[in-house]
Amino acid sequence: xxxxxxxxxxxxxxxxxxxxxxxxxxxxxxxxxxxxxxxxxxxxxxxxxxxxxxxxxxxxxxxxxxxxxxxxxxxxxxxxxxxxxxxxxxxxxxxxxxxxxxxxxxxxxxxxxxxxxx
Amino acid sequence: xxxxxxxxxxxxxxxxxxxxxxxxxxxxxxxxxxxxxxxxxxxxxxxxxxxxxxxxxxxxxxxxxxxxxxxxxxxxxxxxxxxxxxxxxxxxxxxxxxxxxxxxxxxxxxxxxxxxxxxxxxxxxxxxxxxxxxxxxxxxxxxxxxxxxxxxxxxxxxxxxxxxxxxxxxxxxxxxxxxxxxxxxxxxxxxxxxxxxxxxxxxxxxxxxxxxxxxxxx
Numbered sequence: 001x002x003x004x005x006x007x008x009x010x011x012x013x014x015x016x017x018x019x020x021x022x023x024x025x026x027x028x029x030x031x032x033x034x035x036x037x038x039x040x041x042x043x044x045x046x047x048x049x050x051x052x053x054x055x056x057x058x059x060x061x062x063x064x065x066x067x068x069x070x071x072x073x074x075x076x077x078x079x080x081x082x083x084x085x086x087x088x089x090x091x092x093x094x095x096x097x098x099x100x101x102x103x104x105x106x107x108x109x110x111x112x113x114x115x116x117x118x
Numbered sequence: 119x120x121x122x123x124x125x126x127x128x129x130x131x132x133x134x135x136x137x138x139x140x141x142x143x144x145x146x147x148x149x150x151x152x153x154x155x156x157x158x159x160x161x162x163x164x165x166x167x168x169x170x171x172x173x174x175x176x177x178x179x180x181x182x183x184x185x186x187x188x189x190x191x192x193x194x195x196x197x198x199x200x201x202x203x204x205x206x207x208x209x210x211x212x213x214x215x216x217x218x219x220x221x222x223x224x225x226x227x228x229x230x231x232x233x234x235x236x237x238x239x240x241x242x243x244x245x246x247x248x249x250x251x252x253x254x255x256x257x258x259x260x261x262x263x264x265x266x267x268x269x270x271x272x273x274x275x276x277x278x279x280x281x282x283x284x285x286x287x288x289x290x291x292x293x294x295x296x297x298x299x300x301x302x303x304x305x306x307x308x309x310x311x312x313x314x315x316x317x318x319x320x321x322x323x324x325x326x327x328x329x330x331x332x333x334x335x336x
Contacts, residue, residue: 038214070329082318091163098167102174109178
């Protein structure tokens with residue numbers, strides 16, 4: 001890890017970025033682990049469909065369970081396939097600000113129309 | 119006056135500099151930036167954040183209008199869940215092949231990188247073919263774009279997603295061609311990773327659409 005360090009090229013951010021490199025190297029996911037993660041996602045998708053196809057599941061149980069499984073799939077892909085879990089904090093900030101904005105937008109729109117329509 | 123000589127500051131060479139990009143150890147020609155992280159990667163994450171807002175608006179619109187079909191055909195009469203589940207599975211597996219391409223690129227295995235990128239594009243094409251088939255079936259059953267508020271919001275949301283998949287396929291195939299011809303002079307692994315981020319984003323948007331549009335009953 002230290003072979004690319006130029007001792008004379010000191011820069012305030014160098015230490016941070018090399019720490020990031022080392023952190024990332026420590027969290028490097030192998031191809032086998034990627035396949036296991038994909039299998040987990042496939043199983044979750046199958047469970048989502050199964051829950052929907054089972055008749056008689058009350059809506060109060062069905063909708064939250066579907067939303068939870070959706071959220072798990074979403075964050076697994078973003079965290080592991082997109083490597084956001086072990087990436088620089090500024091990337092997380094950029095993405096989650098957008099995601100948070102989208103959720104607020106969704107909630108505001110639904111609330112607004114609910115108030116107008118009654 | 120002091121006779122101490124001041125050493126001129128060390129300058130950082132723009133291209134031959136070591137990997138200090140925060141782009142995680144795969145830099146051939148690291149990008150120097152004042153933040154110490156890759157500007158390309160930062161720009162891509164900000165772009166994806168803004169895309170969340172676009173799809174947030176489209177999903178919100180659909181959720182508002184999903185029951186506004188009047189006397190026209192509605193979602194319960196249209197959805198073919200087993201078929202859409204199969205296409206969703208295809209798109210999910212394309213995320214796996216994409217991450218394997220990024221992994222191969224980081225190991226500098228160019229042949230495997232191109233192979234996995236091509237497989238990803240093929241899976242994306244299969245998903246898109248499924249979507250075109252689905253749209254054709256819906257249209258034949260009487261669901262036109264202007265049939266109802268439900269149909270307009272549905273076609274706009276899933277159509278926008280389909281366009282994103284199509285753009286992703288073009289990016290993947292262009293990348294395969296550029297890698298084959300050696301046209302990428304900068305950090306190849308980072309370039310593959312950027313296309314990968316876009317592709318995974320298209321997948322996570324579909325994860326949300328699949329649940330909210332197809333699985334949650336209207």
